[in-house]
Amino acid sequence: MPQLPFQIDVQTGLWAVGGLVVLLLILRAVARRREDAAYRRRRAELSRTYDNVQMSREQIARLSARVIATSSTGEIVGFEVLRQIETVFTDGHPAPARAAEALKAQAAERGANAIINLAGVRQPNGRYAASGDAVIVRLTASGPEKPAGA
Numbered sequence: 605m606p607q608l609p610f611q612i613d614v615q616t617g618l619w620a621v622g623g624l625v626v627l628l629l630i631l632r633a634v635a636r637r638r639e640d641a642a643y644r645r646r647r648a649e650l651s652r653t654y655d656n657v658q659m660s661r662e663q664i665a666r667l668s669a670r671v672i673a674t675s676s677t678g679e680i681v682g683f684e685v686l687r688q689i690e691t692v693f694t695d696g697h698p699a700p701a702r703a704a705e706a707l708k709a710q711a712a713e714r715g716a717n718a719i720i721n722l723a724g725v726r727q728p729n730g731r732y733a734a735s736g737d738a739v740i741v742r743l744t745a746s747g748p749e750k751p752a753g754a
Contacts, residue, residue, distance in 0.1 A: 668708035673718040673741060680718060683741040689716050695733035700724045703734035711738035 612620075673680045692710040697703035703724055711719050716738035724734045 664706055664709040667712040668705045670712035671708040671716065671718060674704070674708070674722045674736070675718075675720050676722050678720055680720060680741060682744055683718065684744050685718075685720065686740045686742055688720075689714050689738040689740065691735065692719070692738050693733070693735040695727065695731065697732045697734075700726075700732045700734070703732040707734040707736055711736070714738050716740055 673683055675681075679685065689711070692707055692714070694703055694706045694710060697706060704722065707722070708719060718739050718741040719736040720739055722734065722736035724732060726732055
């Protein structure tokens with residue numbers, strides 16, 4: 605066995621190894637405490653995010669209820685288009701119905717009560733997009749026409 609330039613007796617070596625073990629245990633306890641604090645912060649952040657998403661869903665549902673009619677064409681049967689406000693677009697939704705609901709909410713935010721030229725698209729990432737023209741409509745005086753023979 606090679607000779608070291610210094611001599612360590614057994615008792616000093618045991619104290620040194622014991623000290624290292626205690627130091628490692630202390631470091632592990634500190635690291636675990638930091639991990640726990642980071643985990644608690646992340647859980648609190650997720651909770652706040654979930655609450656915001658729920659609030660957004662409620663707001664979208666409330667706003668989308670203001671839209672009285674939609675159409676995939678340039679007109680709505682039984683309604684007269686008074687004014688086109690602007691084209692609206694939304695994407696990244698998990699389902700086509702959610703995309704349409706978000707589009708209605710956007711149109712309502714801009715003062716529209718209907719959407720024409722409504723189109724939905726499934727994107728390559730599996731999410732859905734929707735677009736359409738936000739318009740203001742009113743019922744025609746005659747109302748929706750009944751089909752002949754009815």
